[in-house]
Amino acid sequence: MSELEGGRRWDVIVVGAGFAGSLVAQKLGEQGWRVLVLEAGHGAPDAGSGHQDAVEAYRSAMAKVPNAPYRTSAVAPSADILDLSGSPEGGYRADGYFVQRGPLPYASGYLRANGGTGLTWTGLTPRMHPEDFRAGDFGQGRNWPIGYDELEPYYRAAEREIGVAADAEEQREGVGLPLPDGYEFPMRAIPRSYLDQVMADALDGKCVQDPTEETPTPLRVVGTPHARNGRPNPGAVDGAMEGAVGSGKLCAGYASCVPICPSQAKYTPLRTQARWGGSVTLVTRAVVSRVRIGGNGRVTGVDYRTYEGDDQPTAVAARTAEADLVVLAAHAIENAKLLLASGAANSSDQVGRNLMDHPVLLTWGLMPQQVGAYRGPGSTSGLEGFRFGAARARRAPFRVEIGNWGWTWALGPPDGRVAELLRSGGPQGRGLFGPQLRRTLGDRIGREFAFQFEMEQDADPANRVTIDDRHRDALGNPRPVLHYDLSEYVKRGIAAAKTVSDQLFALLGAEDHTRFEPGPAWPGYFEYQGRPYAYRAAGHGAGTHIMGDSPATSVVDQWQRCWDHPNLYAVGCGSMPTVATSNPSLTMAALALRSAERMHRDLLARQGVDHL
Amino acid sequence: MATIDQFMAASAELTGFSVEELRATGMADAYWAVVLEQAGAEAVGRLVAAPLGEGERELARAVAQLWYLGSWTATADGRPFLVSSAAYAQGLVWRAFGGQAPGAVAQGFGSWTAAPLGVR
Numbered sequence: 113m114s115e116l117e118g119g120r121r122w123d124v125i126v127v128g129a130g131f132a133g134s135l136v137a138q139k140l141g142e143q144g145w146r147v148l149v150l151e152a153g154h155g156a157p158d159a160g161s162g163h164q165d166a167v168e169a170y171r172s173a174m175a176k177v178p179n180a181p182y183r184t185s186a187v188a189p190s191a192d193i194l195d196l197s198g199s200p201e202g203g204y205r206a207d208g209y210f211v212q213r214g215p216l217p218y219a220s221g222y223l224r225a226n227g228g229t230g231l232t233w234t235g236l237t238p239r240m241h242p243e244d245f246r247a248g249d250f251g252q253g254r255n256w257p258i259g260y261d262e263l264e265p266y267y268r269a270a271e272r273e274i275g276v277a278a279d280a281e282e283q284r285e286g287v288g289l290p291l292p293d294g295y296e297f298p299m300r301a302i303p304r305s306y307l308d309q310v311m312a313d314a315l316d317g318k319c320v321q322d323p324t325e326e327t328p329t330p331l332r333v334v335g336t337p338h339a340r341n342g343r344p345n346p347g348a349v350d351g352a353m354e355g356a357v358g359s360g361k362l363c364a365g366y367a368s369c370v371p372i373c374p375s376q377a378k379y380t381p382l383r384t385q386a387r388w389g390g391s392v393t394l395v396t397r398a399v400v401s402r403v404r405i406g407g408n409g410r411v412t413g414v415d416y417r418t419y420e421g422d423d424q425p426t427a428v429a430a431r432t433a434e435a436d437l438v439v440l441a442a443h444a445i446e447n448a449k450l451l452l453a454s455g456a457a458n459s460s461d462q463v464g465r466n467l468m469d470h471p472v473l474l475t476w477g478l479m480p481q482q483v484g485a486y487r488g489p490g491s492t493s494g495l496e497g498f499r500f501g502a503a504r505a506r507r508a509p510f511r512v513e514i515g516n517w518g519w520t521w522a523l524g525p526p527d528g529r530v531a532e533l534l535r536s537g538g539p540q541g542r543g544l545f546g547p548q549l550r551r552t553l554g555d556r557i558g559r560e561f562a563f564q565f566e567m568e569q570d571a572d573p574a575n576r577v578t579i580d581d582r583h584r585d586a587l588g589n590p591r592p593v594l595h596y597d598l599s600e601y602v603k604r605g606i607a608a609a610k611t612v613s614d615q616l617f618a619l620l621g622a623e624d625h626t627r628f629e630p631g632p633a634w635p636g637y638f639e640y641q642g643r644p645y646a647y648r649a650a651g652h653g654a655g656t657h658i659m660g661d662s663p664a665t666s667v668v669d670q671w672q673r674c675w676d677h678p679n680l681y682a683v684g685c686g687s688m689p690t691v692a693t694s695n696p697s698l699t700m701a702a703l704a705l706r707s708a709e710r711m712h713r714d715l716l717a718r719q720g721v722d723h724l
Numbered sequence: 725m726a727t728i729d730q731f732m733a734a735s736a737e738l739t740g741f742s743v744e745e746l747r748a749t750g751m752a753d754a755y756w757a758v759v760l761e762q763a764g765a766e767a768v769g770r771l772v773a774a775p776l777g778e779g780e781r782e783l784a785r786a787v788a789q790l791w792y793l794g795s796w797t798a799t800a801d802g803r804p805f806l807v808s809s810a811a812y813a814q815g816l817v818w819r820a821f822g823g824q825a826p827g828a829v830a831q832g833f834g835s836w837t838a839a840p841l842g843v844r
Contacts, residue, residue, distance in 0.1 A: 170827055171809030174795065303834045342833075365835040368827030375830060486823050488836025516836065517826070525826075526817045530792045534785040543785060545776060550740030550820050553792070558821030558840055 122148040122435040123715055125414055127400045127450070129155070130228020131697055132684040132704040133441030134381035134388075135273065139708035141392035145715055148393050148433055150416055152188035152442070155226030155396035159382055166231075167374045176525065178232040178371045178651065182225045186586045187425045188399050191221040191445075193649075196635040204635035211583045214575070214596035217635050219649035220469050222443050226396050227381045229443065229651060230697070232371040234490050235378040237276050237337045237698035238511070239267050239289055243500050244692035250505040252601055253570040254689040257661040257670040260290075263702050268295065270701035271337075274379040277302045277345075278337035286334030287496050296347040302338045302363065305516045307483040307561055308493040311620070315495075320615040322498060324506045324608050329497045331616075333514070336494055339379035339698070340369070365488050367517060398431075401589050403438060403454040403680065411438045411456070411680045417587060425587055436718050437679045437711055440657075441704075444686035445592050448577040448656035451667075451682065453590055457657065457674040462667050464577035466655035468569040468691040471598060471636070471647040473510075473606050474522040475613040475626040476562040485518040485560045492516060498612065499693045508567045508605025511693040512612075518560030519625075521648060523633070526557050563616065565609040567647075568693050570601050571655050598647070603640045606647065652696050654685040671710040672703060679714065683707055725765050728756045730772040737775045738788040741816055746791065749814040751807075755790050758807055762786075762796055792817045 124140050126133045129151035137147045156162020170181035177193055184190045195208025196217050206212040222229045240260070248255035270276075277299035283289045304312075312333035319328035340363045363377040385394070400416040413434035420427040440447045448464040451457045495512035503509070515521065523529075533552060537544030544552060569575075575597060579590035598606075617624045628646040630637045636647040660666025663675035672687045674680045683704050685696045732752060736743045746752060759768055763783050771780040771787070786797045794811030798804040806812055813828035822841030824831060 167827070168809055171812050172806060174804060174806045176826075303837045305836045306839055309837070362833045364830035365832055366827050366830060367824075367836075372827065374827055482821065482840045484823070484836065484838070484840030485821075486818070486826055487831065487840075492836070527793050527795070530789060530817055531785075531797070534788055543781065545738050545740070545784065545788060547740040549788065550816075553817055554820035554822075557817060558823065 122146050122433060124148070124437045124439060124711070125150065125433055125435040126439045126441055127414065128152070128228060128440070128442035128446070129226050129381065129385070129394060129396070130441065130443065131230040131381050132700055133228075133439065134230075134384040135701055135704040136439055136441060136683060136708050136711070137392050138384050138388055139705060140711060141389040143712050144391055145712070146391045148395065148435065150398040150400055150414070150433070151226050151394065151396045152399040153185060153190070153223070153225035153396065154183045155394070159386070163376065166372055170368065170372050176371070178221060179223050181372045182223055182231060183422070184223070184225065185422045187397075187419045187421065188224045188587070189585050189591070190224045193219070193221045195221070197632045198630055198635040198637055200631050202630040202637055209585070209591055211580070211591055211593040212596070214594060216597050216638060218467065218469060218594045218596040219636050219647065220651040220653055222445070222651065222653065224446075226394070230381040233651070233697055234370045234695065235338055235340045235373070236491065236695045237271070237274070237339045238287070238694040239283075239337070240692050240694045240699050241288065241500060242290065244690055244694070247504075247570070247690040247692070252505065254658070254660065256689050257659060263699075263706065264292070266702035266706040267698065269705050270698055272298055273384070273705065274339045274698075274701055275299060275341065276337050276339050276698070277342035279335060282335050283337065286332055288500065296345050297337065298345060298348045299342040300345045301335050302340060302342045302489060302492060304333070304335055305484070305488050305492045307485070307516055308333055308514055310479065310481070310483055311493070311514055314620050315616065318619055320612050320619075322503060322608050323611050324503045324604065331495055331497060333493045334496050336492060336513070337698075338489060340373070340489065341377040363489065367486055367488060369489050399587055399589065400442070400450060401453065403440070403450060403456050404432070405454065405456055405677065409677055411677050414438060419587065423586075428587065437681070437715060439711070440680070440682045441684055444653040444656045444684055445577050447682050447684060447686045449579060449590060449592050451657065452577070452579045457667050457676045457680065457682065459676050460663060460665055460667060462573070462658055462665065464656050465573040465575070466571040466658045467575040467577055467594070467596060467653065468571055468655040468688070470566045470650035470652045470691060471569060471602060471606070472650050473565040473567065473609050473645065473647055474562055475565070475610070475617070475624070476519045476522040476560070477617055477625045478556060478559040478623040479561055480621050482558040483561055485516065485558055488516050490515065490517050491564065498609070504568075506604065507608050508569065508602045509693050510565045510567045510605055510609050513564035513566065515562035515564050518557065519562060521564065522562055526553070529553070529557065561622070563613055565606070565613070566650055566693055567602055567605045567609070569691055570599055571658065571689060572599055577656055598638070603638075606645055607640055607643070610645065650695070652685065652691060654688040654691040654696060656686040657682040659687040659689050672707045673710065679718070681707060681711065726769045726772045728752065731756050731759065731768065734772045734775040735787060735791055738784055739791045739816060741791070749816075751794070751811055751814050754807055754811065758790065758796055759787060762799070762802075
């Protein structure tokens with residue numbers, strides 16, 4: 113092992129202390145490697161008080177958006193969903209960290225802080241289906257260089273590591289996942305919501321006709337796996353509770369998983385960090401600007417700057433750290449930005465390309481009866497029947513989440529409905545007050561529900577992150593310049609999903625309030641085949657350092673190792689060749705754990721070389 | 725000059741919640757202070773004299789919103805603001821359907837599976 117005096121040389125540098133970076137550091141630290149983790153954003157000096165401060169910041173925030181609880185900085189800017197607004201005549205404006213140049217906006221944010229976007233995530237952990245690794249076979253997007261079977265042991269490891277609650281039998285039958293015989297999740301399934309039960313009573317066994325399918329699709333309400341603490345599963349084996357419970361409590365139904373779980377029942381990367389060994393060192397407020405590349409193509413370390421302050425950088429100091437191995441784990445868009453700024457890994461010209469997300473079609477309405485909206489996790493069940501099969505050759509597949517939090521994602525919290533009744537409710541349209549106001553709100557808000565159709569987006573090289581010297585942040589680092597659009601394939605999927613939604617509303621006897629129109633609230637407004645649509649985005653940026661089986665067409669190999677640099681890894685959703693229809697964090701975690709094993713072998717081999 | 729008791733009586737008329745229910749939120753003093761500061765004593769005097777009259781309709785809306793959401797509405801010369809985290813947690817909009825403000829109350833593991841209060 114090569115080492116400079118004073119601990120300046122490390123075995124591994126990990127850039128980014130979020131989901132993937134924290135797991136990689138944990139695994140390599142466990143093997144005794146000396147790991148330096150550089151996090152661009154702030155970290156709380158004490159995890160306990162940091163959490164309490166964040167909970168209070170959330171409760172006090174006027175706009176309870178995903179980044180609201182957390183301290184952000186102009187020095188290492190975060191992308192906030194408030195940065196986007198729609199124009200009254202269509203189109204959108206972007207006023208934040210991203211420079212957006214596409215016909216449609218990339219509408220997700222992310223958080224640069226210790227723990228990353230893994231602090232604000234919703235905590236849903238469905239696996240990808242074996243078919244999702246073979247999108248290319250359907251003529252849409254790419255195939256993965258590995259299949260489900262190769263990732264399967266790491267799915268189990270990830271479920272143990274982050275603590276997943278689910279019912280194995282339900283996942284086999286309802287989703288078609290080939291889980292190994294006898295496999296049990298670490299925790300029993302999180303109970304379904306009352307709304308789920310009402311839906312199941314109305315929908316299970318019925319069918320709807322997807323216009324792109326030849327035969328009707330049968331409906332079944334299926335529970336979703338969660339990385340939040342439920343009851344331990346006594347049937348689970350081999351230390352299955354590693355990541356679970358430990359630092360958090362049982363899910364208490366606060367109904368604020370995004371952006372923060374007050375009881376800490378939801379997994380965040382801080383839980384993994386709490387188990388880091390002594391050989392892992394975290395430095396926050398350390399913004400990496402460049403990967404250093406030696407003459408032989410091997411990377412030697414990174415350049416970074418430390419800072420104080422939030423809006424105006426102070427005490428900025430330029431630093432360099434050296435290591436045998438560098439792991440970029442800074443988010444799909446940040447990883448691409450860093451690779452581009454470093455002139456690294458781009459012999460394929462694919463760095464920054466293939467930017468994907470989950471565009472989400474929301475439909476919303478009122479159930480005929482009170483359903484107890486705004487309780488429990490944001491979604492506890494979904495409809496899985498539109499994710500697979502031959503139709504995905506014709507339109508984007510989608511997963512249907514049943515939304516427990518009323519119209520929050522579609523129209524915001526009930527505030528807007530209150531204001532509207534006060535302004536223009538009542539018989540004269542001059543405002544509703546008194547007992548009538550109380551009765552009307554009581555009747556309506558508790559009947560609110562939504563469907564969230566998460567669409568697969570195909571990997572299109574034209575959807576991309578670039579950098580441009582004219583656009584820099586407060587520290588002089590490049591801001592991501594994005595070009596984003598939805599393909600015909602995605603739009604056909606959205607149109608099919610809307611048709612499915614119409615039929616679901618009819619089966620439920622629900623009042624449909626879905627309405628898309630250009631304006632500030634809908635930056636993702638578009639028209640397709642003469643009909644209005646709009647999408648939100650799920651925060652699932654992917655594809656920007658795409659994985660493949662050839663250096664000519666991909667950025668990283670099956671180990672998330674850059675083809676062009678044998679000791680540079682780029683990990684995270686940026687490696688995913690398809691984003692499919694599953695929330696991607698579990699898959700990102702499984703990939704990170706698999707890569708960590710390869711990194712360990714690389715380091716051992718390097719150690720052998722150094723000793724010669 | 726209007727008194728807090730008059731303000732509470734007017735608030736009850738505007739919100740449809742009784743004075744006792746409003747007091748139980750623990751927000752009465754804070755809201756009285758906000759309304760006086762934001763609207764001024766004269767306008768508040770006119771509001772409590774005729775809460776549902778035409779004269780102070782905008783202020784009536786603002787006061788009802790304050791109780792329902794814990795936030796002061798945008799005005800010509802000011803941005804909207806949340807009074808406090810407690811004001812958010814005590815918003816009547818949640819109470820109206822038997823719910824709780826998200827992130828404010830531990831409702832218990834599995835609480836979301838039960839039929840809501842309104843239909844029991």
